[in-house]
Amino acid sequence: MSVSGNTSAQATITACAASDAGDDPSVRAASPPASTTRPDLPRFAAALQISASLLWIPQAAAIAFAIGNIADGAPAQAAILPALCVFVIGILRAALERAGATRAYDAARAHLSTMRARAAAAVATRSPLDALRPSSGLVASTLTEQADAIVPYLARFQPLRISAAVVPPIILGFVFVFSWVAALALLMAAPVIPIFMALIGWQAKAASERQLTRMGNMNAFLLDRLRGLATIRAFDAVDSTALRLRANAEELRTSTMAVLRVAFLSSAVLELFAALGVALVAVYVGFHFLGELNFGAWGGKLTLAQGLFVLLLAPAFFEPLRDLSSVWHDRAAGQAGLEALDRITRGGTKIVGGPESTAVEVSGALSVWIDGLTFRHAESANATLSDFALSIDPGEHVAVMAPSGGGKSTLLALVAGLSSPDNGIVRLGGEPMNHASAAHLRARIAWLGQPPHIFSGTLRSNITLGRPGIGRRDVAHATEAAHIAHLAAQRGHAMIGENGAGLSGGETLRLALARAAVGIRPGLILVDEPTAHLDSVTATEITDRLLAIAEGTTLVVATHDPALAARMDRVVMLPAPAQLEVLA
Amino acid sequence: MSRLSALRPVLALFWAGDRRMLVYGTLLSFTTALAGIALLGLSGWFIAATSIAGLTLITALTFDVFMPSAGIRLLAIGRTASRYGERLVTHDATLGVLAHLREHVFRGFARADAARGLAANPSRLLFRLTIDIDALDSLYLRVLAPVLVAAGAALAIAAALVFVHPLLGLSSAIVLLAAGLGIPFLASRRAAAFARLRAHALEALRSRSIDLVRGQADLAMTNRLGAQVRAIEAADIRLAQADRALNRAEAGAGFGLGILSAALLAGVLLAAAFLAEAGTIGVPIATFAVLLALASLEPFALLRRGAVEFGRTLQAATRLGPRLTNRSDPPKLGRSAAHGMAIRLESVSVGHPGAARSVLSDISVAIRPGERIALVGASGVGKSTLLSLLAGELNASSGNLTVHPCGLLTQRTELFRDTLRGNLALARPGASDTEMIAALEAAGLASYVASLPGGLDTILGEGGAGLSAGQARRLALARLLLRDAALWLLDEPTEGLDGNTARDVVARLDERATGRILVVATHTRREASLADRILVLRDGRIAADVARGTPAFDMELSQLRPD
Missing domain, CATH: 3.40.50.300 (P-loop containing nucleotide triphosphate hydrolases)
Structure with a gap:
């Protein structure tokens, strides 16, 4: 056993390594801007919905015409044709409305799928060494609830916005043909409406954001307490906590209502103008008929049918605006969702190469050759690794030791191509780790992280991870090798709790060992602090299992357990970062 | 009906809370709906009446314009006020329900058996809990209040039409209640399975996303990173299928209500024409009846959203219901409070x-x-x-x-x-x-x-x-x-x-x-x-x-x- 330190720099190799790492310039830079912006608006869908709204005009005309006939004393049969028109146009409207809504929905939903897949792919290749890498909780909430919010925004809000710009002017035009006063009455409300719409939009956005935060707080308070139930139960504090929860929710209710009182006021103003607009038209037409307002109908006098037509169009003038205001909060949530997806999709440092390799070859133990390796974490002033060199023979077992924060985990991640070094080269089995080779090199590495991740699923699915070609026998063999056959007997096909809840630290590690022992025999095993947090009996046992599984394979173990290190062929000490600065 | 029995503990909880606010909120919603319908009906009547009165100078001068025109303005302003009040009260009532619900959910999950289950899968169960609570939140605002308001408005319209002609009132009551409530009911039946599928797919999407981030290195080394991304896409495809089905159910209900509206409007128009021809009613009442028919389906339109979400609400009630009953923990075995005992x-x-x-x-x-x-x-x-x-x-x-x-x-x-x-x-x-x-x-x-x-x-x-x-x-x-x-x-x-x-x-x-x-x-x-x-x-x-x-x-x- 020999202890080797950091070797000196080799200028030529460093330069060569730089060119090697440089074959994918986008790896460390922000990835090229993806077109995650709004998709093309489903114009056809919006056109269908607008047509549906506009079909109200002939429908209203048919109703007005029929009632005009009644007033003129026409026979009841004269109402049959208009009634048929009302019915048929009504069906057509409903059909157009449905076609428009479903088309708009499908377009929006397809866009959501695209954005989700893109975000998932981006997250999959984000380097775990990137300090700004989003947490699992953030990714989960962004991909689920937040992403979902873009559908109503794209499918409802966007078509309604077009509708609100197109439909009212056309309706106003029809009213204007019969009575400029009625059109004026509607128009009087109109210039006020955009101002109030802006006000409402602004208010509603602020209010809904504040309210969302508060509602979020209400859930957060509940979840926070539920996460600490063991303590609350042990201290017999269930009742007092429930009452606190209640009081907290009541407080939130009071403060939220104070916000809503103002927010709803501005939308009430829109309602008021819409209602007054209709009332004004009705009263004007009535007085016009009585001869008291003898103007406004282009010098003539409106017939009942014309007056009724104008009245029926008045609510339709305001309807798109009211619809738009009712979905205004979709906009804030939808834009927030788009931004959140964009944030986890763009930028960040990436792992080397793609997510998977199609060609997986089987061969023996891999040598590891590292030279001039330099890596600095984005947020730290000092390099974690500086001009580091190391050569490991195939089948050699090496312990990497360093004080905590000394770069052991970083080194393992760089060897596995989970991040590109700032400088230097990693060769596995003589092949340089680069964009082209990384995925198939990684497929030959077995990884035991600290702590190993336990996936949602059964014990068996946690061992196979869905890898093809792993049979029942292979799994049995692996559980035997990792000494978890008893656990397999105990657990059967039961789902394992989240993050291995119910599994001890030792069991979690044995499970990860079984994962490494099954399938294609790895050429290299990378292990991060396997014996930390274990009692000495379990630690010894885990070490025995690890060495048995790593027999004939290259093994690199990052550890600060002297007992484990002593059982390796060689121990490599990483220099302390402070020394590195002196060296550099 | 057995499906609906899952709602019992939830409804009991709502009722045990601030029930006055729930009732006021519903009443105000009802008032708003009625004011809107009345505004349209009265405006139509007013126009038709004035057009007839305006035919001769004498009738024009003697026509009492004050009452109807004041009524129209009153309804316009009253509708706005009642709408504002409705929004405030229903939101306040919902927040009250939330407060109540959260307290009881906490008590339910604090029981020994539930607490143990929670400890094994905190993230998944707490996520499920959050979406379940949210689904129950909308029970009052999207289902209970709108159903009562729509049914009440239908009855009020029918009552007004009874004065036009008893048969007209009776038949529109039957059509409005049967079809107006039946269409959303069918939509909710059609959506229920997909609403549950959606909840499952969302959970799968969530746990696969968490596994992607936390297990990234393990997946990368076993050449399964791409497979995990595809698993997320597969969950999204299932989610999209459910989403589309729910959208179709909602759009289908809208289509049904649209046809119902057209049929009702055409029917009342014809009935009005024949009644006027028979001399049973005058033109103003005929116009009034037609405009009531026009406004009658507006309250039912609000039921579409609630109908497609109702499956989720039921599922949430089924899952949370057992936690909401006031069953306390069984006494801890052999518990002894004595100090100083072995x-x-x-x-x-x-x-x-x-x-x-x-x-x-x-x-x-x-x-x-x-x-x-x-x-x-x-x-x-x-x-x-x-x-x-x-x-x-x-x-x-x-x-x-x-x-x-x-x-x-x-x-x-x-x-x-x-x-x-x-x-x-x-x-x-x-x-x-x-x-x-x-x-x-x-x-x-x-x-x-x-x-x-x-x-x-x-x-x-x-x-x-x-x-x-x-x-x-x-x-x-x-x-x-x-x-x-x-x-x-x-x-x-x-x-x-x-x-x-x-x-x-x-x-x-x-x-x-x-x-x-x-x-x-x-x-x-x-x-x-x-x-x-x-x-x-x-x-x-x-x-x-x-x-x-x-x-x-x-x-x-x-x-x-x-x-």
Whole structure:
């Protein structure tokens, strides 16, 4: 056993390594801007919905015409044709409305799928060494609830916005043909409406954001307490906590209502103008008929049918605006969702190469050759690794030791191509780790992280991870090798709790060992602090299992357990970062 | 109907809360709907009446314009006011329901069986809980109130039409109620399965996303990273199928209501024409009837959303319902509150349901008052299970045991988003500031707390965020020290602390534990050195029981992990 330190720099190799790492310039830079912006608006869908709204005009005309006939004393049969028109146009409207809504929905939903897949792919290749890498909780909430919010925004809000710009002017035009006063009455409300719409939009956005935060707080308070139930139960504090929860929710209710009182006021103003607009038209037409307002109908006098037509169009003038205001909060949530997806999709440092390799070859133990390796974490002033060199023979077992924060985990991640070094080269089995080779090199590495991740699923699915070609026998063999056959007997096909809840630290590690022992025999095993947090009996046992599984394979173990290190062929000490600065 | 019975506990909860607000909210919604319908009807009547009156000068002059025109303005303003009130009251009522619901959900999940389930899958169950609560939130606003309002409005319209012609009133009541409520009902039937599918797909999407991030390195090395992304896409495809089906159900209901509206409008128009021809009604009433028919379906349109979400609401009620009933915990087995009594376990076994082997088997041990026990053994041997048993959190599959009220220091520090005072008061609700500061002093945190501008009123973040791991552990320790219980259970009390802090915490525990039974699950020497007696667990049994002062004790101690 020999202890080797950091070797000196080799200028030529460093330069060569730089060119090697440089074959994918986008790896460390922000990835090229993806077109995650709004998709093309489903114009056809919006056109269908607008047509549906506009079909109200002939429908209203048919109703007005029929009632005009009644007033003129026409026979009841004269109402049959208009009634048929009302019915048929009504069906057509409903059909157009449905076609428009479903088309708009499908377009929006397809866009959501695209954005989700893109975000998932981006997250999959984000380097775990990137300090700004989003947490699992953030990714989960962004991909689920937040992403979902873009559908109503794209499918409802966007078509309604077009509708609100197109439909009212056309309706106003029809009213204007019969009575400029009625059109004026509607128009009087109109210039006020955009101002109030802006006000409402602004208010509603602020209010809904504040309210969302508060509602979020209400859930957060509940979840926070539920996460600490063991303590609350042990201290017999269930009742007092429930009452606190209640009081907290009541407080939130009071403060939220104070916000809503103002927010709803501005939308009430829109309602008021819409209602007054209709009332004004009705009263004007009535007085016009009585001869008291003898103007406004282009010098003539409106017939009942014309007056009724104008009245029926008045609510339709305001309807798109009211619809738009009712979905205004979709906009804030939808834009927030788009931004959140964009944030986890763009930028960040990436792992080397793609997510998977199609060609997986089987061969023996891999040598590891590292030279001039330099890596600095984005947020730290000092390099974690500086001009580091190391050569490991195939089948050699090496312990990497360093004080905590000394770069052991970083080194393992760089060897596995989970991040590109700032400088230097990693060769596995003589092949340089680069964009082209990384995925198939990684497929030959077995990884035991600290702590190993336990996936949602059964014990068996946690061992196979869905890898093809792993049979029942292979799994049995692996559980035997990792000494978890008893656990397999105990657990059967039961789902394992989240993050291995119910599994001890030792069991979690044995499970990860079984994962490494099954399938294609790895050429290299990378292990991060396997014996930390274990009692000495379990630690010894885990070490025995690890060495048995790593027999004939290259093994690199990052550890600060002297007992484990002593059982390796060689121990490599990483220099302390402070020394590195002196060296550099 | 059996499906709907799942709603019973939820409805009972709503009713037990601020029911006046729920009723007022519904009444105001009803008033708003009626005012809107009346505004249209009255306007139509007014126009038609004035057009007839305006035919001759005399009738024009004698026509009473004041009442109807004032009525129109009143309805316009009244509708706005009632709409504003409706929105305020229904939101207030919903917030009240939320407050009530959350309290009861907490109580439900705080029961022993639920709490154990939650501990195994916190993230998944808490996510499910959140979406379930949200689904129940909309029960009042999207389902209950709109159904009542739509039905009420239909009856009011029918009542008005009865005055036009009894048959017209009766037939429109039947059509409105049957089709207007039937179409959303059918939509909810059609959507129910997809609403549940959606919830499952969303859960799958969520847990696969978490696995993608947390298990990224494992997936990358097993060449499964691409497969995991595809698994996420597959969950999204299932979600999209459910989403589309739900959208079709909603659009279908809209289509149905649209046809109903057209049919009703055409029908009433024809009926009005024939009634007018027969001289039963005049033109103003005919217009009034047609405009009522026009407005009659507006309240039903609001039911579409509620209908497609109703399947989710039912599922949420089915899942949360059992947690909402006021069933309290079964009494903890053999619980005895007496101070100074021994703890006795006689042939106690504990097994996971359905598992082939028990976790603990045939454990018999007696612990004297004031005795300190270190519980050691390899990882996974059942130390935490034994602690849960002693805390009364777990029932034995067989055997007898006597347990005490206890104080517990969990392995993972459990602190809450609250003030320091609130966190401490959990252990002793009436504790004075002096007592709290004394406990903080004993835990070695008093000077830090004194240095905070807010002192005991300093607010901690979620899970106690804002404190370092060591400070958090000390605060949890101070909380335990406030607890005057005869039994203290400690699960790896210094795990994750640096050596100095750990030794300090052990020394402080040693000082304050006098006279109590102390049971410490540990695998470090420093923690076990607190004990008078070491119990060694192996394969779910007590393999050794050694007292301080014997060579065996020193031997067991020496086998533990040094600092």
